[in-house]
Amino acid sequence: MKYVGKKIITMCLTLILVSFLVFLCFTVIPGDPALAKLGTEATPERVEALRKEMGLDRPFMVRYGDWLYSFVKGDMGESYSYGLPVKEMLADKVPITVTMSVMSILIIVAVSIPLGLYTAKHEGSVTDRVIYALNQVVMAVPAFFAGILITLLFGIVLKLFTPGGYISYNQSVAGFLGYMIFPSIAIALPKISMTVKLLRSGLIGEKKLDYTRTAYSRGNNTKGVLYKHVLKNAMLPIITFLGMTFTDIIAGSIIVEQVFGIPGMGRILLTSISNRDYPVVMAIIVCLAAAVIIINGLVDLVYQWIDPRIRLEGES
């Protein structure tokens, strides 16, 4: 318990640090939200007046402190460009991005673990070599390009879904999930090949260790050794990798959302950045950072649950 408490405090501190750095970035990089809002109607006087109205003339630390204070209270501020509360703007976007990320990670786990086990068990066989070659190709395909290929194959040729015909979860949950599966596959594909490769080499490395010989000496067959002994050990680096992949997916979903025409967090982030709509950008970045930090925390917990050696260090 004490360990978890410490972990949470560290996480919160990290989040505050991230938000501070992002806030600082937007102060340093050129671009004025007041100017962006006024657009063609901007005159120096009007910009000055709007800056005052928006509170941009106050010192940096005051603005940051103010933002942090309201954020902690649950108030994310108002969008400069739309005048809507940021919270409302994000409320229906977050579930879309989260669904897509979770679906892709499930696909990754469901496909790569059996494939990794299979290739490790049949090391050097024809199937192993074919999968290896396929892996090399798929790994080099970025998610957005995979997205284009999938749109072409499943959308236009096989007509399994209508490209660009996003179905909101308010309309039909089944339709929404059915549409989301394709971008999820696009995101998952390159990650699957990396996971398979990592798991295969991990399993093969573990198979050479002394404890597998001990396992054989007790009368285990190859399957028993692989599933009961080797897999859990070989999963340790995979879990770290999956954690990193998950955060990568959340950040990378922005581009895939564009390819498939999905109104998720990615689209709103892009428009907000070009409009200098700082309250929205800040909220999204802090949410992303929170997701990354929470996932890393969970990975640590899972890691400890699997590896008793780490458990001991955490407790002492």
Add this chain to the structure above:
Amino acid sequence: MLEVKNLNIEFHDHSLPETVVYRFNLSMEEGDIVGVVGESGSGKTMSALAICGLLSRRDMKKEGEILFGGKELLTCSRHEMRELQGDDIAIIFQEPMTSLNPVKTIGWQVEEALRIHTEMTKEERYERAIWALTEAELPNPEKVYHQYPHELSGGMRQRVMIAAAIVCRPRLLIADEPTTALDVTIQAEIIDLLLKLNREHKTAILFISHDLSLVRKLCRRVVVMQNGYIVEQGAVKQIFENPQQEYTKRLIASIPSCEEGKEDKDFSTEEVVLSAADIHVSYHSSHGVFGKKQEQKVLKGVSFALHKGEVLGLVGESGCGKSTLAKVIVGLNQKYEGQIGCAKGSVQMVFQDPYSSLNPRKTVGWIMEEPLKIKGGYAKEERRKKVLEMLQKVELEPEIADRYPRQLSGGQRQRVGIGLALMSEPKVLVADEPVSALDVTVQAQILKLLQKLKEEMGLAILFISHDLRVVYQLCDNIIIMKDGEIVERGTPQKIYTAHKHPYTGQLLKAAGIETVGTAAQA
């Protein structure tokens, strides 16, 4: 029970097939204890692995017959073999640290053979596992059952391996160098445990070892192997007292003996070349940003003086701080309290594993020239000449200078290691377990070399070892360390005949030299 006839094992992984075991013959009765001795590469482990069916690489060929309880093991199906493994035939390995699965509990691993070979219920298995852990003399078996391998010491892990091996009450237990990785006092305990299991359960034991004194203590019959051949086999008494073959004689002669009387030499008039006064070292560790700091004392006030021409033996078991002391002396550990007195650059070190301490990508000549390059002031030809001279001193051929470390044998590498340390003409050599990784016959040669170099060059040597027999042969004075403190010091004669600290007695007993006292008095 076990009958091995004309076993040949061949590897086909290179262009030419390589035979590692030739015409291996062995027969064992129920309750027998047979030792197989030989140096590395003699084929002893290969034969043992073949018997328990763990040699099944595709690139190897096995011929002959292995009959176990009337069943032919070489030709039977994998399935039939698996039914015997862990049930009737069990094996324990050399490396207790890595032979257990790190992410499974001890209980799970001990019960594994039961899950595979019996229909026992969970409660029955638990009971049987506790029985096995108790048989293996693990303190507090109920607690150990729920622990993980990393929470146990090497000795305890080897006991767990034994418990897991005997849980199905095997008829044959194969022990492949089970004590080599353990401290001497623990070695003796494991041997006693094996003897007890044999006595109480009539378990036959096939004991594979390079350590002749252990084989003599445990076994009734011995098989001596060299280069894949059986050189000689017979009853222990016959082999040790009346060996017939040249190789067996050589092997027995290279066991360091403590029975010859040794004269005490007085070095107090000689110049002190290295002194240590009240050395303290502690390690600090902390976990995470908020972690509590922990202090662990490794050395607690160690003092000694080494004189010119003296060989000082430093004896202790793993974790006693002897390697930390060596690091402090040669300057690899700067975080210490106390004083080290020695002339700058006068101390050089020889390491235990000569292979991993030599750069594999450079030739021996390049490696040995390096200290001269760093020192500067030598022309290229001069450096080469000095290297060749040194090779001659450590009794190596001059061609060795152009070879790479991997092309050398273990003994040759250790000679290079010694030569390298001597290149900068030190006054003191700190040798950290320099012969522990070597075969007995090679060990004897290296010790002889050190003795010779000491006399020729007037070196002082701090010889760190866990092996009291080796230390007795080589050293003029001995200090014994336990838990970071020196518990006893004196000449070999004094330590071996009239030791004061009980721990010294324990070490001597474990090394099987308790009789020296009486022999010297007689």
